[in-house]
Amino acid sequence: MSPSGAELFRQIKSRITEVDPADVREQMNNGAVVVDVREAEELQSGKLPGAKHVPRGYLESRIEGAVPDHSQHVVLYCASGNRSAYAARTLIEDLGYEHVESMRGGITLWKDRGYELEVPRTLTSEQRERYSRHLLLPEVGAEGQQKLLDAKVLLLGAGGLGSPAALYLAAAGVGTLGIVDSDEVDMSNLQRQVIHSTDRIGVSKVDSAEQTISALNPDVNVVKHQVRLDASNIVEILPDYDIVIDGLDNFPTRYLLNDASVRLRIPVVSAAILGFEGQLSVFKPYEGPCYRCLFPVPPPAELAPSCGANGVLGVLPGTMGLLQATEVVKLILDEGEPLIGRLLMYDALAARFTEVKVRRDPQCPICSRDPEAISDDELGVFPDYEAFCAGAH
Numbered sequence: 001m002s003p004s005g006a007e008l009f010r011q012i013k014s015r016i017t018e019v020d021p022a023d024v025r026e027q028m029n030n031g032a033v034v035v036d037v038r039e040a041e042e043l044q045s046g047k048l049p050g051a052k053h054v055p056r057g058y059l060e061s062r063i064e065g066a067v068p069d070h071s072q073h074v075v076l077y078c079a080s081g082n083r084s085a086y087a088a089r090t091l092i093e094d095l096g097y098e099h100v101e102s103m104r105g106g107i108t109l110w111k112d113r114g115y116e117l118e119v120p121r122t123l124t125s126e127q128r129e130r131y132s133r134h135l136l137l138p139e140v141g142a143e144g145q146q147k148l149l150d151a152k153v154l155l156l157g158a159g160g161l162g163s164p165a166a167l168y169l170a171a172a173g174v175g176t177l178g179i180v181d182s183d184e185v186d187m188s189n190l191q192r193q194v195i196h197s198t199d200r201i202g203v204s205k206v207d208s209a210e211q212t213i214s215a216l217n218p219d220v221n222v223v224k225h226q227v228r229l230d231a232s233n234i235v236e237i238l239p240d241y242d243i244v245i246d247g248l249d250n251f252p253t254r255y256l257l258n259d260a261s262v263r264l265r266i267p268v269v270s271a272a273i274l275g276f277e278g279q280l281s282v283f284k285p286y287e288g289p290c291y292r293c294l295f296p297v298p299p300p301a302e303l304a305p306s307c308g309a310n311g312v313l314g315v316l317p318g319t320m321g322l323l324q325a326t327e328v329v330k331l332i333l334d335e336g337e338p339l340i341g342r343l344l345m346y347d348a349l350a351a352r353f354t355e356v357k358v359r360r361d362p363q364c365p366i367c368s369r370d371p372e373a374i375s376d377d378e379l380g381v382f383p384d385y386e387a388f389c390a391g392a393h
Contacts, residue, residue, distance in 0.1 A: 012085055012086060012089050013085055015089060015092075015093075016085055016088040016089055016092065016100070016101070016102055017088075017100075017101045017102070018081070018085070018101065018102050018103070018104040019075060019101045019102070019103055019104060020103075020104055020105075021103060021104070021105065021109055021110045021113055021115060022113070024048070024075055024077075024103050024110075025115060027073065027075060028048070028049070028050065028075075031073065032073040032074070032075050033052065033066070033067050033072055033073065033074050033075070034048050034050065034051040034052070034074075034075045034076075034077065035051065035052050035053075035054050035063070035066060035067070035074060035075070035076050035077075036048065036051045036052070036053045036054070036077060036078070036107075037054060037055060037056040037059065037076055037077070037078050037083055037084050037087045038053075038055065038056075038078050038079060038083070038107075039055050039056075039057075040053070040055065040135075040142060042079065043120055043122070043142075044119075044120075044122050045119075046107070046111075046117035046118060046119045046120075047107070047117065047118055047119075047120060048077065048107070048110065048117070048118065049116055049117070049118040050118070051077075051118070052066045052067075053141065053142070053143070054066050054138075056078070056083045056086070056087050058138075059087055059090060059091070060090065060094070060095065061138075062138040063091065063095065065138035065139060066138070067097070070095075070096050070097050070098055071098050071099065072097075072099070073099045073101075074091065074097060074099065074100045074101070075100075075101050075102075075103055076088050076091070076100065076101070076102050076103065077102070077103035077106050077107055077110070078106045078107070079106045079107060079108055080105065080106040080108050081102060081103060081104050081105050081106040081109075082106075084102040084103060084106065085102045087102070088100045088101065088102040120142075120143075120146075121146055122142075123142060123145065123146070127145070127149075127173075127219065130173070130217070130219075131145050131173055134148075134172070134173070139333060139335045139336075140333060140335075144333045144335075145173060147332050147333060148172055148173045148174050148175065148329070148332055148333070149173050149174075149175040149219065150175055151174050151175060151176070151242055151243070151332045152175070152176040152178065152240060152241045152242050152243075153169060153174050153176070153177055153178070153241060153242065153243050153244075153245060153328055154177075154178040154179075154180065154237070154238065154240075154241035154243070154244045154245065155177060155178065155179050155180070155244075155245045155247060156180050156229060156244060156245065156246055156247050156248050156253075156257065157180065157181055157247035157248060157249070158179050158181040158193070158195060158196075158205040158206060158208070158209040158247075159181070159183075159189065159192075159193050159205070159247055159249070159317075160192040160193055160247070160273065160312065160316075160317030160321070161245070161247035161271050161273065161317050161320060161321040161324060162179070162181070162195070162209075162245065162247040162321065163192075163193045163194045163195035163196070163209075163317070163321065164194060164195075164317065164318045164321030164322050164325070165245050165247070165321040165322070165324045165325040165328070166179065166195055166209055166213060167194070167195055167212070167213070167216065168321075168322055168325040169325050169328060169329070170213045170216050170217045170220045171216060171217060172325070172329060173217065173219055173220075174220065174328070174329075174332070175219065175220060175221060176220070176221045176223060176241075177213065177220055177221070177222055177223070178222075178223040178224075178225060178237070178240065178241055179205075179206045179209050179210070179222065179223070179224055179225065180206075180225040180227065180229050180237065181204075181205040181206050181209075181225075181226065182226055182227055182228040183204075183205050184202055184203060184204050184205060185200045185201050185202065185203050185204075185205055185208050186201065187201055191314040192312065192314040192315075192316075192317045192318070193205075193317075194318065195208065195209045195212045195213075196208045196209070196212070197212075204226055206224035206225065206226045207224070207226075209222070210222040210224060223240075225237055229248075229253055229256070229257070230253070230256070231256060231382045234256060234257070234260045234382075235260060235264070238260055238261065238264055238266055239264055239266075241266065242266070242332070243266065243267050243268075243269065243328050243331055243332070244257070244261060244266055244267070244268045244269070245268075245269050245324050245325075245328060246268050246269065246270035246271065247271065247321070247324075251298040251385075251389045252385040252386045252388070252389045253385070254270070254291060255291070255292070255298070255385040255388065255389070256382055256385050257291075258283065258290050258291035258292055258366060259366055259382055259383075259385075260382070261283070261285065261290075262283075262285045262286075262290050262366050262367050262371075263371070265285045265286070265371065266285070267282060267283065267284040267285065267331060268282070268283045268284075268291070269282050269324045269327045269328055269331070270282070270283060270291065271320040271321070271323070271324050272320075273312055273316050273317055273320055274310060274312060275310060275311060275312060275313065276313050276316065276347065276348040276349045277316075277345070277346065277347055277348065278316055278317075278319065278320040278345070278346045278348075279320075279343060279344065279345045279346070280320055280323050280324065280327070280339060280343070280344045280346075281294065281339050281340075281342065281343045281344065281358065282327050282331070282338045282339040282340045282342075283340075284331075284338070284340050285367060285371075286367065286371065287340055288340035288341040288358075288360065289341060289358045289359060289360045289361065289364075289367070290360075290364060290366050290367040292361070292364050292365065292366045292367070293358065293359070293360050293361040293364050293367065294343065294358050296361070296364075298388075298389045313348055315348075316346075316348055319346060319348070320346065323344070323346075327339055341357060341358055341359065341360075342355055342356070342357060342358065343355065343356050343357075343358050
């Protein structure tokens, strides 16, 4: 005869280790990973500080993402200690974790003791539906989606690269998108700048981009900078953002951006396109090379003509802009391997990606300096990059 539910539960508890909430508080300070196995809606009343969330129903598929090291000390908890006991048995007997405990009494006993709670910010019902496919990903989930909603990303240009990047970052729920562009929509833009439309010819690009983004996702706050980025305004604009997307089309401003972003320690996701080819890299100050490490001096004009002079395949900015958006999301979530110290080159005609390593230049005039040695007075003083680029030719 099969055992009753109560008998089965007693058997399970006899095969796991239970720990008192008082001990869990100490273990949290000694490196234990605390995992909440309750359902998402139960988190609204609070959770243990720093606890990771892996619902019991998704334990087998998601615990590796939360606790990849099977030798790590893991403490599970639920509302009363029952579900966490079953979950502990699963981790030990089925998944091979070596040091797993269940918190006795669950969060109910924790609250009764008056211990501290972390009340997480919660998504609205509309947001849970809109971002439901993100919530299914253990690398994103509700916590990651909140990071996206809190993020502030600056797009330099609402053109070929900025258009697809802005659309997909808006759709992903990046909460603030700043757009720097002084131009108006022109008929020739529409072959590749998909954030604009025919009926907006003559409208400023920042206004046109705002209309499209707001229609796509009202969660997104669009900050418009209808200016040309230069030495007089770059230090005023950049500090309000976490990450910059470089969609610029001229070398002087790219060198200026690199100088400012390194000083301010703001990562830049940079892409360039021409004809049928594109390239992409992530310049994260002091964790990898900067733009000047890659291009100590600008190439001759004949080797780097503008898209206006030589043309560009209309779909190519879409490919490279979406790769930029992907790198931005990875940086926000702190997931995966961003293209730091790597240059990705794309040949559309051959459908081929090529990657090369890029190292920091120990003699780089920009990123080799000790950041603490840069004074506040020096922060907004930049070389004449127009003359620098002209001199290189």
